[in-house]
């Protein structure tokens with residue numbers, strides 16, 4: 001029976017791979033032809049069209065090569081005799097008959113939602129197991145309601161295939177779960193594009209993996225819009241981005257931008273973190289006002305009149321030009337104030353408004369010069385005079401001193417390095433809060449600085465010198481119209497057209513298109529003002545209010561997926577509730593899905609985690625584990641500071657490595673011990689590929705390992721106000737084994753651990 005079934009499935013799978021090879025070859029040939037045509041020259045328009053076509057073929061080819069592994073993983077049989085094969089992409093044969101159904105297509109949905117209690121029209125679901133292109137096994141679930149017992153009324157979908165997937169050793173990279181998506185996850189994945197969806201769930205409930213499958217689903221379902229506008233996935237740090245980096249390509253999607261919070265502002269890659277006290281102040285929404293005030297402080301007027309000594313006459317002596325005569329021009333104080341106020345109220349950003357300020361000052365200087373020299377006050381003459389004045393360094397210096405051209409980096413670095421600047425810009429912060437912000441000049445950027453830089457960039461704007469004013473105005477008008485057309489399209493598809501608060505023009509302002517030379521993802525990553533079609537924020541509980549401002553700027557259509565667990569909030573500036581962070585942007589318009597099953601952490605370890613959660617966040621419910629897993633989690637007394645401490649820790653780690661065989665292990669340590677303990681386990685290359693990864697709790701967020709050794713839980717608990725949440729995170733990283741080493745008494749919340757002598 002089984003052999004016969006395997007033979008039948010192999011025949012179909014072989015046919016699918018043959019077809020995949022053929023489509024790849026067709027696409028590669030089309031790409032080659034496009035490139036060959038590209039060398040033939042032609043009009044600009046023809047070249048542009050060829051580039052677009054070649055780009056499309058290249059994209060498709062990348063997608064076709066991404067789906068080699070487990071091309072087809074399932075089959076469903078309907079009561080009416082119809083059979084569908086489910087795979088990573090859809091394929092048709094030469095007669096256009098569907099031979100493989102894309103997992104994201106509506107027809108594939110019963111594969112993920114049918115349960116014995118509610119099978120819909122299905123009579124059987126089959127999971128296929130492939131090794132390369134060979135079918136090596138299958139699991140069947142036969143839905144026969146007549147014979148359904150109470151115990152069959154379980155809710156796990158494809159349990160056998162799921163458990164095989166969960167028992168696999170970890171590889172250091174997240175894999176897709178397309179073959180074993182569970183019903184509650186399916187709901188998240190296929191939820192509509194419009195509005196904000198919050199996915200709240202405990203550790204290991206598949207929030208990350210479901211969110212990534214959701215990105216693939218949305219790209220499939222709304223390809224026209226999302227491929228143009230792009231999808232952004234924001235994670236907590238670059239390590240996490242690398243950890244999840246393979247999932248979307250393996251689902252055939254390559255056009256997604258993965259970024260960490262510290263990389264959101266182009267040109268800065270912040271990895272340093274602030275102390276909890278500093279993070280709280282930097283993440284406070286009042287900082288938006290502080291940055292704005294710091295900028296206003298840079299828009300100055302002189303105490304009295306402005307005086308500028310300009311050069312009136314030069315002569316050349318021995319080949320060198322020397323100044324023979326200077327004259328001091330004056331702009332009275334009131335004129336300076338009016339110039340500043342006019343520029344401020346122009347509603348242009350600072351660097352653009354500078355032109356207005358400069359023009360007013362130049363006008364006043366030119367008039368003063370004409371009066372002093374008894375020269376013409378005709379407009380044409382004054383225009384020449386202004387131009388000549390602007391070429392004088394003394395005039396430029398004077399304008400720069402009052403209204404400087406600023407970069408965000410300059411503004412924020414100057415602010416944070418100066419007690420006086422902080423005092424002036426942040427009078428409402430307490431003395432302690434201002435002290436927490438202060439840092440030495442030249443200090444590296446922290447993740448908490450990035451939203452401040454983004455805020456500053458927003459207020460500063462860019463003065464793009466675009467030809468003559470008339471040309472610039474015309475070009476800007478054309479661009480604005482094109483952008484508004486696009487923005488209306490976005491609003492229609494996201495169903496927000498009725499929403500009075502969303503003005504198409506405001507959305508259009510964010511849109512910038514720079515031609516087909518690079519992929520959407522590349523263009524989007526480089527452009528701070530890029531408006532994405534959809535944004536997924538993972539470990540979203542860690543974002544401060546200021547970080548949310550930066551994220552929301554990138555998603556004016558407010559189509560976003562927010563993934564996280566309030567019980568795992570580690571950042572002192574992070575979320576205590578979703579409403580607190582989201583209401584300012586999407587009040588009454590965000591919906592929440594709960595994921596309640598933990599696929600990662602076995603029950604024995606989860607019981608320990610539940611004790612910790614009960615102690616630190618009594619209102620929060622831990623998720624329920626699907627697996628029971630062998631060995632009991634244990635506590636080993638060990639003093640890492642004793643002379644034999646390092647050797648003892650190494651012995652514990654060696655013992656664990658021997659237990660897990662091929663798998664991977666993490667040593668999770670208090671921040672203050674990181675350097676010393678990391679030095680005990682030297683590695684080459686990426687920490688994700690190392691058999692032993694030494695990590696702080698913050699770095700371990702979102703990751704998982706076959707075995708976890710947590711060092712000094714007491715120090716993790718007391719290090720920050722969120723220490724209890726950190727301990728909960730550390731414990732729930734393990735898929736099989738957990739060991740806690742402790743110098744002092746074990747904290748009572750860990751009393752369930754089995755005591756071991758080393």
Ligand SMILES: Nc1ncnc2c1ncn2[C@@H]1O[C@H](COP(=O)(O)OP(=O)(O)OP(=O)(O)O)[C@@H](O)[C@H]1O
Pocket residue numbers: 162165166175176177180181182185201202203204205206207208209210565568599600701702703704732
């Ligand atoms: N339906 C599924 N089939 C197979 N494996 C799954 C499924 N859902 C989740 N997993 C696995 O469970 C583990 C945890 O998933 P994931 O990292 O997405 O959880 P999370 O909710 O984001 O966790 P955390 O909050 O702790 O970061 C991963 O190894 C993932 O592949």
